[in-house]
Amino acid sequence: MAITRIGVIGAGTMGNGIAQTFARHGFQVTLVDTSAAALEKGLATIRASLAKLEKKALLSPADVELTLSNITTAETLTALTECQLVVEAATENPAIKEKIFRELARTLPADAILASNTSSISLTRIAAWVECPERVIGMHFMNPVPLMPLVEIIRALQTDDATHQTVHTLAVEIGKTPVTVKDGPGFVSNRVLMPMINEAAFALYENLASAEDIDTVMKLGMNHPIGPLALADLIGLDTCLAIMDILHDEFRDSKYRACPLLAQLVAAGRLGRKSGHGFYTY
Numbered sequence: 001m002a003i004t005r006i007g008v009i010g011a012g013t014m015g016n017g018i019a020q021t022f023a024r025h026g027f028q029v030t031l032v033d034t035s036a037a038a039l040e041k042g043l044a045t046i047r048a049s050l051a052k053l054e055k056k057a058l059l060s061p062a063d064v065e066l067t068l069s070n071i072t073t074a075e076t077l078t079a080l081t082e083c084q085l086v087v088e089a090a091t092e093n094p095a096i097k098e099k100i101f102r103e104l105a106r107t108l109p110a111d112a113i114l115a116s117n118t119s120s121i122s123l124t125r126i127a128a129w130v131e132c133p134e135r136v137i138g139m140h141f142m143n144p145v146p147l148m149p150l151v152e153i154i155r156a157l158q159t160d161d162a163t164h165q166t167v168h169t170l171a172v173e174i175g176k177t178p179v180t181v182k183d184g185p186g187f188v189s190n191r192v193l194m195p196m197i198n199e200a201a202f203a204l205y206e207n208l209a210s211a212e213d214i215d216t217v218m219k220l221g222m223n224h225p226i227g228p229l230a231l232a233d234l235i236g237l238d239t240c241l242a243i244m245d246i247l248h249d250e251f252r253d254s255k256y257r258a259c260p261l262l263a264q265l266v267a268a269g270r271l272g273r274k275s276g277h278g279f280y281t282y
Helices: 013-024 036-055 061-069 094-107 123-127 161-173 189-205 211-222 228-235 237-251 260-267
Strands: 005-009 028-032 071-074 085-088 113-116 136-141 150-155 177-182
Touching: 005 013, 013 028, 013 036, 013 061, 013 071, 013 136, 028 036, 036 061, 036 071, 061 071, 085 094, 085 161, 094 113, 094 123, 113 161, 123 136, 136 161, 150 161, 161 177, 189 211, 189 228, 189 237, 189 260, 211 228, 228 237, 237 260
Parallel strands: 005 028, 005 085, 028 071, 085 113, 113 136, 150 177
Antiparallel strands: 136 150
C-alpha cells in the first residue's frame, strides 16, 4: 500500500510531534482532537519547534512552510476517511483508546492501518477491539518526536506481515530507526525505563538524596544524558504512574508497585513540565 495521507489522533505532546514529523517528510497529515483549544496549542507547538530547527539551520524557510501546509486539523474522526494510516496518540487510558479504535474501525476502509503510540497497553488487546485486527500495530515514538530517532514497532499477536512491513518501511522513510518487539507489558522501552524512574522516585521518597543529586549520580555515573527524575517530568508523571500501574496489573508482581510519592504528586496535579511542577519546579 502506498501511504500518502496519515491521520494523527491527539494534539498533545506526542501527537503534535508525530504530525510534525510526518508532515516534514511530505505526507498529508490530518491532526484530530476533540478540543479546538488543544488543536490550536498543538499547532503553536509545531510552529515553535519548526522555528527552532530553522534557527539552527536544520530546516530552510521553504521546509517550514511546506511542513505547515501539509497539516490540516479536525475535531472528529470522520475527517480521517481518506487516510491509509492512522496513528492514535490519545491519553494512556484503555477505555478512551477502545472508544477511538472501535470508531476508527467503523469509519475507515478495512485496509487502512490502525497504529497506536501507546507506551504500555497491549496491542493484542487493542487489535481485538476491531474487525480485521491484522492491520493493528504499535508505533511507539519517543519524546521529543522530531528529534528522537527511535520508533519501537510492536506486533500484536494478530498483526500480519504486510502491515508490519509497511510500517517498518514508513519509519525509515521519516528518518527513524525502527526496532520491532513482541507485544508485552511495557514492551522493551518502558519495561526497562519505568522501573528505573520508579526506583529513583523511591530514593527521593526515602530521603536517600535530593532530586538533583539522584539525577547527577545517573548522569555522571551512568552516562545518562538526563537524570531519571528530570526525564519523568519531561514524560509526564501521570503517564509514568499509568504505565507503572499497567505493569503491576499485567505482571501481578509487587516489584512494579508505583512509588507513593509518584502517586501523591499526580494527585496534587504536579505532573512535571506540562504543569510547571513535578519533581522539579519549572
